[in-house]
Amino acid sequence: EVHVVESGGDLVQAGGSLRLSCAASGFTFDDYVIGWFRQAPGKEREGVSCVIRRDGRTRYADSVKGRFTISRGNAKNTVYLQMNSLKPEDTAVYYCAAVMFSTCSLNGYEYSYWGQGTQVTVSA
Secondary structure (H helix, E strand, C coil), rough: EEEHHHHCEEEECCCCCCCCEEECCCCHHHHEEEEEEEEEECCCCCCEECCCCCCCCCEEEECCCCEEEEECCCHHHHCEEEECCCCCCHHHEEEEEECEEECCCCCCCCCEEEEEEEEEEEEE
């Protein structure tokens, strides 16, 4: 059974950094994509970043490009989202999601498996 869990959310001051972790288990092969999404209260879900687990190719939303970095961890099933220069506008629940045999997409509807979310709060 595929299981996705994210962690690392916290309360930080503007300009600070956080690293979110995503662990995806239950995949037989490495042909899957991990995406990071976020949703603030009253706002639509936004695709933040994605990575193809097998080859490391990535995409970023314009709103985070240059500040956030997605990467594959040393463990095969781990993906990180390094968030630097955080802004209050980054405050949201961040979700890790996974899908097999797909391209690197920032469209949440492309993803099949979702974590429970982790809260990131950036104070001014």
